[in-house]
Amino acid sequence: MSKRRLSMRKISEILRLKSMGLGVRQIARSLGLAHSTVGEYLRRAKAAGLSWPLPEGMDETAVETLLFPGNNSPGTKGKTEPDFNLVHRELRRKGVTCRS
Numbered sequence: 001m002s003k004r005r006l007s008m009r010k011i012s013e014i015l016r017l018k019s020m021g022l023g024v025r026q027i028a029r030s031l032g033l034a035h036s037t038v039g040e041y042l043r044r045a046k047a048a049g050l051s052w053p054l055p056e057g058m059d060e061t062a063v064e065t066l067l068f069p070g071n072n073s074p075g076t077k078g079k080t081e082p083d084f085n086l087v088h089r090e091l092r093r094k095g096v097t098c099r100s
Contacts, residue, residue: 006033006041008060011067012052014041019052041067 006014010031017027024042028035045051048066091098 005064005068006037008063011041011045011063012054014038015045015050015052015054018042044068 010033013031014027017030022030024038025035027033028038031038044067048069050063050066054063090096
């Protein structure tokens with residue numbers, strides 16, 4: 001499952017089409033998205049109290065913060081950076097190779 005977020009243009013288009021009375025599958029078909037993706041964004045928008053038209057003066061960052069509270073970047077939850085200094089030291093040892 002991909003964790004990449006949709007562009008604000010597509011999110012706005014989902015909200016606009018929903019306000020016109022289209023169903024989730026119709027919206028998904030018109031935007032070339034999975035119906036589950038459209039449903040998830042509509043669920044998030046409803047939980048955040050967002051509807052079309054978006055409130056005046058609300059920028060993309062504010063909308064993203066409302067849709068994804070407490071989530072600064074997608075896919076980083078629970079992941080830590082490796083200690084590259086330790087990796088470099090280990091790779092300098094005799095007999096150690098770097099294989100993926």
